[in-house]
Amino acid sequence: MKKIGVIGAGIMGQGVAYQFAKFDYEVCLIDISQEVLDDSKNKIRNISRLDMLVNREKGPINPTATDNIRYSTDLRDLADADFIVENIIENVDAKTKVYQELSEIIQTTAKVVVNTSCITITRIGSLMKHPENVLGIHFMNPVHMRPTVEVIRGVYTSDESIETALKTLESVNMNGIVVNDSPGFVSNRVLMLTVNEAIFALQDRVADAESIDRIHKECFGHTMGPLETADLIGLDTILYSVEVLYHSFNDSKYRPAPLLKQMVDAGKLGRKSGEGFFKY
Numbered sequence: 001m002k003k004i005g006v007i008g009a010g011i012m013g014q015g016v017a018y019q020f021a022k023f024d025y026e027v028c029l030i031d032i033s034q035e036v037l038d039d040s041k042n043k044i045r046n047i048s049r050l051d052m053l054v055n056r057e058k059g060p061i062n063p064t065a066t067d068n069i070r071y072s073t074d075l076r077d078l079a080d081a082d083f084i085v086e087n088i089i090e091n092v093d094a095k096t097k098v099y100q101e102l103s104e105i106i107q108t109t110a111k112v113v114v115n116t117s118c119i120t121i122t123r124i125g126s127l128m129k130h131p132e133n134v135l136g137i138h139f140m141n142p143v144h145m146r147p148t149v150e151v152i153r154g155v156y157t158s159d160e161s162i163e164t165a166l167k168t169l170e171s172v173n174m175n176g177i178v179v180n181d182s183p184g185f186v187s188n189r190v191l192m193l194t195v196n197e198a199i200f201a202l203q204d205r206v207a208d209a210e211s212i213d214r215i216h217k218e219c220f221g222h223t224m225g226p227l228e229t230a231d232l233i234g235l236d237t238i239l240y241s242v243e244v245l246y247h248s249f250n251d252s253k254y255r256p257a258p259l260l261k262q263m264v265d266a267g268k269l270g271r272k273s274g275e276g277f278f279k280y
């Protein structure tokens with residue numbers, strides 16, 4: 001593995017690109033506009049600065065890691081990539097378009113990783129000429145601070161692809177827990193329901209946002225409450241994910257809280273927009 005392709009330069013794409021660049025991989029980061037890429041370049045520099053500051057006692061971090069990242073709006077730049085991680089918005093139609101295009105461009109041996117919250121890997125793999133090379137990695141946020149990830153085996157994913165992914169993760173100081181394909185996998189099947197129910201509790205005025213989170217932190221010993229977690233993930237991503245679970249399982253327990261929809265309509269997306277359940 002030499003060249004890593006990263007598609008989508010939002011919260012997750014920035015983190016994934018940085019993590020691979022830090023371990024000296026050559027990274028090509030793709031997004032739809034130059035403006036988004038310029039913004040992501042600044043944000044990746046900030047991630048790098050913070051990483052060096054917070055982890056300075058653990059040993060030196062390559063100060064020029066961010067130079068290993070090239071920025072592009074052209075998917076064809078991934079023609080020679082060995083390992084591709086897709087992180088665009090959690091929308092089946094948008095992802096479908098990207099994979100159909102990607103399937104015509106990439107090498108037949110390239111491994112393709114879907115970084116998704118809830119969409120099944122089998123569905124995405126079926127769009128590709130080589131579905132045996134497609135697998136899921138559910139990276140956690142912030143990527144460089146969460147070394148353990150879920151690795152998802154789709155119906156067509158080969159053992160060799162899973163092994164390659166685990167080795168590649170190991171090479172950037174990360175480790176994977178392999179699970180079978182199902183909407184939301186393990187983590188988000190449980191987490192999204194918790195977050196959505198916490199939003200219902202807020203909407204029903206059972207408690208204010210701070211108290212809901214304090215109950216999780218002080219009574220359960222969690223490091224973050226569900227509403228703070230939602231703000232970190234992005235409320236639009238939470239809404240997309242809950243909608244995917246709702247449609248995938250045809251189960252009303254995943255119906256999105258009206259307050260969640262209203263906040264997304266209002267542009268209150270959490271940390272990335274400066275306001276969600278809390279102000280930043």
Ligand SMILES: NC(=O)c1ccc[n+]([C@@H]2O[C@H](COP(=O)([O-])OP(=O)(O)OC[C@H]3O[C@@H](n4cnc5c(N)ncnc54)[C@H](O)[C@@H]3O)[C@@H](O)[C@H]2O)c1
Nearest residue numbers: 008009010011012031032087088089090115116117141233
């Ligand atoms: N935010 C999280 O905590 C988190 C955690 C794990 C997984 N995920 C998953 O990772 C993926 C990305 O989430 P995010 O939070 O980074 O979203 P985001 O909204 O921060 O970023 C998405 C990026 O994709 C870009 N994009 C949209 N369409 C594109 C296209 N056709 N080609 C190239 N780029 C395109 C957008 O311009 C944007 O920069 C989603 O599938 C999400 O479910 C998110």
